[in-house]
Amino acid sequence: DTEVTQTPKHLVMGMTNKKSLKCEQHMGHRAMYWYKQKAKKPPELMFVYSYEKLSINESVPSRFSPECPNSSLLNLHLHALQPEDSALYLCASSQGRANEKLFFGSGTQLSVL
Amino acid sequence: GENVEQHPSTLSVQEGDSAVIKCTYSDSASNYFPWYKQELGKGPQLIIDIRSNVGEKKDQRIAVTLNKTAKHFSLHITETQPEDSAVYFCAASRGNLIFGKGTKLSVKP
Numbered sequence: 001d002t003e004v005t006q007t008p009k010h011l012v013m014g015m016t017n018k019k020s021l022k023c024e025q026h027m028g029h030r031a032m033y034w035y036k037q038k039a040k041k042p043p044e045l046m047f048v049y050s051y052e053k054l055s056i057n058e059s060v061p062s063r064f065s066p067e068c069p070n071s072s073l074l075n076l077h078l079h080a081l082q083p084e085d086s087a088l089y090l091c092a093s094s095q096g097r098a099n100e101k102l103f104f105g106s107g108t109q110l111s112v113l
Numbered sequence: 114g115e116n117v118e119q120h121p122s123t124l125s126v127q128e129g130d131s132a133v134i135k136c137t138y139s140d141s142a143s144n145y146f147p148w149y150k151q152e153l154g155k156g157p158q159l160i161i162d163i164r165s166n167v168g169e170k171k172d173q174r175i176a177v178t179l180n181k182t183a184k185h186f187s188l189h190i191t192e193t194q195p196e197d198s199a200v201y202f203c204a205a206s207r208g209n210l211i212f213g214k215g216t217k218l219s220v221k222p
Contacts, residue, residue, distance in 0.1 A: 004156075042202050042212035043157065056209075090156050099210040100145055104156030 002027060004105035006091050012111045015081060021108045023074040023091030031098050032074040034066060035090040037107070043090055049074060050098060081112045115140040117205050119213030127221050132193050134216045136203035137185040143205040146179060146186050151215075152199045160201075161188070193220045 035043035048056035065077040092102040144165040149157035
């Protein structure tokens, strides 16, 4: 299995809602990432987990809260988002050196109303 | 910090022609240079990567060249096919991955 699976594929939420994005991989990768991608832009790093511990937080607002329950799962909890947070949220994983040979999921397309 | 510039932003070629995408980077300490392909509705997919101790790498129709002195690297796709149509991102890293802004490649049948 060489896939990173993200759910849901699409999500529409209001500014007062709480929702979660989920990511799963079964490749034995020990690093997992959350990226945000706006239309026609490159991915922007949000968080990195290494061996289930948060190793990088790229100054992301606290309305985004990551969680790594185990080595195969990564969640992103969303609360009180703003319309400008609408974007494609990508999960990725890698083995070996951090930030090398990333496997990306297909993403969750998030719309905040 | 690192800055990666990518050109062109759009590229249109006829099927069978070659395509070249170029990137420059600013941090001479960067030592890892991957290329990702992103098709519509999908996440980026690594297609080839190169380290700073190598000048060129090939994988079938795809090749990457690196010029450390000039701080630029290029993606070469030969015998292009319609399925090569996608957005291509270069990146540079010495720890943190910095992406270029992307090139939209269109291959016309």
